[in-house]
Each structure stands twice: as structure tokens, then as C-alpha cells.
Amino acid sequence: MKKLLKEYESYFAQNGGKGCPTAKVVYTHTKGKGVVCFCAPHAVHSFVHKQEKNRDVGTGAIVQYLGKQAGFAAIVRNKFVPRKEMISDFILAQKLEDSFFLDIHGMKVHKNFDLAIGTGYLGRQKYADVLKKAGELCRKYKIKYRVNLPKYSGKIGLTGRLQKATGRPQVLQLEFSPSFRDVEGAVIREKTIPFLIELGEFINNKGGKHVQNATKNHK
Numbered sequence: 504m505k506k507l508l509k510e511y512e513s514y515f516a517q518n519g520g521k522g523c524p525t526a527k528v529v530y531t532h533t534k535g536k537g538v539v540c541f542c543a544p545h546a547v548h549s550f551v552h553k554q555e556k557n558r559d560v561g562t563g564a565i566v567q568y569l570g571k572q573a574g575f576a577a578i579v580r581n582k583f584v585p586r587k588e589m590i591s592d593f594i595l596a597q598k599l600e601d602s603f604f605l606d607i608h609g610m611k612v613h614k615n616f617d618l619a620i621g622t623g624y625l626g627r628q629k630y631a632d633v634l635k636k637a638g639e640l641c642r643k644y645k646i647k648y649r650v651n652l653p654k655y656s657g658k659i660g661l662t663g664r665l666q667k668a669t670g671r672p673q674v675l676q677l678e679f680s681p682s683f684r685d686v687e688g689a690v691i692r693e694k695t696i697p698f699l700i701e702l703g704e705f706i707n708n709k710g711g712k713h714v715q716n717a718t719k720n721h722k
């Protein structure tokens with residue numbers, strides 16, 4: 504697993520973090536089981552406020568692993584381009600909006616918690632079942648987590664943008680601290696990935712219903 508994670512990460516880390524220069528497309532979507540789709544829009548550097556923004560190290564490897572090894576649908580950013588390429592626009596253009604997205608990011612520095620979950624514009628009660636499960640899994644894997652801290656609410660980003668477009672509770676932002684994304688360390692293998700697989704399976708098992716209900720709410 505360590506070897507695979509390092510191999511996946513080297514793809515995103517190449518070219519000074521700009522990713523694969525010969526990639527034909529900015530985003531790649533791979534199909535998977537169930538409704539869950541893991542996303543790593545900051546796997547490589549992105550373009551924000553007319554500036555190059557550093558990537559979220561390790562998030563590309565995590566999502567690639569969940570796609571290729573655990574069988575989930577996945578979207579990763581392959582290469583830096585000096586223009587805005589929003590993952591929300593990609594999802595809508597590809598008509599992938601009937602999925603449940605787990606949007607994986609990274610906090611720049613270590614905090615006194617390991618994971619920040621953001622529910623965007625929609626309140627946490629809209630995600631009650633998923634958040635309850637996430638809490639159980641955080642206790643199981645000894646992950647210190649917070650929900651909807653102002654800086655990590657998910658309003659700016661895929662979570663907020665997709666909610667504005669569809670009105671549905673179908674996307675969550677998950678920001679991990681650096682040690683949880685280090686492909687050399689044990690934490691990514693013993694906590695981050697098993698946690699995400701169990702959370703993804705939970706949503707897949709009841710998630711069809713989750714997205715259908717969400718669709719119904721959307722008039």
C-alpha cells in the first residue's frame with residue numbers, strides 16, 4: 504500500500520507540483536461502485552485569484568487509491584493550468600451531479616485537530632446520518648475532528664458551489680492535517696484511508712436513498 508501511495512503521489516508531485524504536463528484533460532473522472540465519488544481538486548497546483556495556489560499534498564494519492572484499489576468513483580486534477588477550472592463546473596458539464604461527493608483537502612499546518620468537516624451552506628442536520636457515522640469512525644480510528652469551523656466550512660469550494668447549483672445535501676468537504684496525508688507515514692494507511700473507505704461504504708449502502716431524498720427535496 505505504501506508503494507502504491509508513493510507511486511500515485513509522484514504523478515501529482517511531478518513538475519514542481521504542477522502535475523502531469525502531458526495530461527490531455529485537467530480533471531479525470533473514473534467510475535466506481537455506488538453513489539459516492541471522492542474528489543481531489545487540489546491534487547496539483549490550482550489557479551485562484553489569478554495566482555498559482557499550492558497543492559494539497561497527498562490528496563491526489565488518497566483519492567487515486569480509493570478509486571483504483573477500493574473501487575470508488577473518483578475525480579482528480581491532473582495538471583496545473585493558468586486559468587480557473589472549477590471542479591463544480593466539470594461535474595455539472597459531465598452530468599455527474601447525481602452522486603454523493605466527498606471532497607478531500609488539506610490544512611496547511613498542523614492544528615489541535617486532525618480533520619475538519621464542512622457541510623457548506625446547508626446545515627449539519629441535513630447530513631445528520633453521515634455526520635453521526637463520521638463521528639463513530641473518528642472515535643474508532645482516534646481522529647480528532649471538528650465540524651463547520653468558519654475557515655473549513657466548505658462554502659468556498661466544491662461543497663458550496665454544488666449546493667448552490669443543485670440545492671441538495673450531496674457533498675461534504677473533508678480537510679486533513681498534514682500528517683494524515685503523508686504517503687511516507689503510517690497514519691495515512693492506518694487511519695485516513697480506512698476511515699474514508701468505511702465512510703464511503705456507509706454512504707453507498709444507504710446513499711442511494713440519501714441522494715434520491717435529496718433530489719426529491721430539490722422540487
Ligand SMILES: [Zn+2]
Nearest residue numbers: 545559608609
Ligand atoms: Zn484544498
